[in-house]
Amino acid sequence: MSPLPDPAATPNFAVIVMGVSGCGKSTLGSLLGAALDAPFLEGDDFHAPEAVAKMRAGCPLSDEDRWPWLDRIGLAANAAVATHGRTVIACSALRAAYRARLHAAIATPVRFILLENSRERLLARLASRANHYMPTSLLDSQLATLERPGQDEDALILNTDADPAALRDAVLHWLR
Numbered sequence: 001m002s003p004l005p006d007p008a009a010t011p012n013f014a015v016i017v018m019g020v021s022g023c024g025k026s027t028l029g030s031l032l033g034a035a036l037d038a039p040f041l042e043g044d045d046f047h048a049p050e051a052v053a054k055m056r057a058g059c060p061l062s063d064e065d066r067w068p069w070l071d072r073i074g075l076a077a078n079a080a081v082a083t084h085g086r087t088v089i090a091c092s093a094l095r096a097a098y099r100a101r102l103h104a105a106i107a108t109p110v111r112f113i114l115l116e117n118s119r120e121r122l123l124a125r126l127a128s129r130a131n132h133y134m135p136t137s138l139l140d141s142q143l144a145t146l147e148r149p150g151q152d153e154d155a156l157i158l159n160t161d162a163d164p165a166a167l168r169d170a171v172l173h174w175l176r
């Protein structure tokens with residue numbers, strides 16, 4: 001892998017790793033944050049306690065639950081870009097309207113990466129993940145809500161059968 005561009009000479013940007021629960025957002029996002037020397041923001045940390053309780057109880061979030069959450073992520077992204085010039089965010093961003101909200105909230109170019117896998121593989125990964133509030137029973141509603149980015153959104157789409165380091169390198173290549 002060739003060296004990254006000089007951060008001082010690189011325009012500001014935000015990278016959002018998106019997709020349904022268990023697709024690998026946090027795993028890839030934290031690797032990308034380290035590789036880009038950028039703060040990594042975990043979208044789960046910005047949910048209201050009531051929203052986490054709702055998901056824990058097996059109830060999908062509504063648009064009304066998600067709008068303020070997306071706006072909080074936007075504010076945190078702007079703060080991270082102000083201090084570091086770039087940030088990497090893990091955020092489900094399942095619908096096109098949520099991605100538009102993030103674009104509107106974040107005052108710098110935003111690049112989306114959709115992570116995908118089969119329902120069976122996602123269920124297995126969710127089941128093997130310890131200490132997480134998200135029940136596997138919500139996967140089907142996540143998959144039903146997901147609107148894959150269209151061509152107009154210029155997103156990178158990756159399957160997470162590949163190992164995380166290979167995915168990280170594919171994203172770094174795409175960003176250049």
Ligand SMILES: Nc1ncnc2c1ncn2[C@@H]1O[C@H](COP(=O)(O)OP(=O)(O)O)[C@@H](O)[C@H]1O
Pocket residue numbers: 019020021022023024025026027028090125126128129160161162163164167
């Ligand atoms: N590329 C990958 N290959 C194998 N396992 C992965 C990969 N990405 C994530 N995982 C595993 O799948 C589970 C869900 O990943 P996670 O990053 O928490 O997903 P998300 O943040 O999208 O919910 C975790 O146990 C993680 O270790």
Ligand SMILES: O=C(O)[C@H](O)[C@@H](O)[C@H](O)[C@H](O)COP(=O)(O)O
Pocket residue numbers: 019020021022025026044047055061066091092093094134142
């Ligand atoms: O919009 C949503 O419904 C949530 O953001 C959801 O997509 C997210 O998946 C959960 O917060 C669980 O977190 P993980 O994605 O880390 O499983």
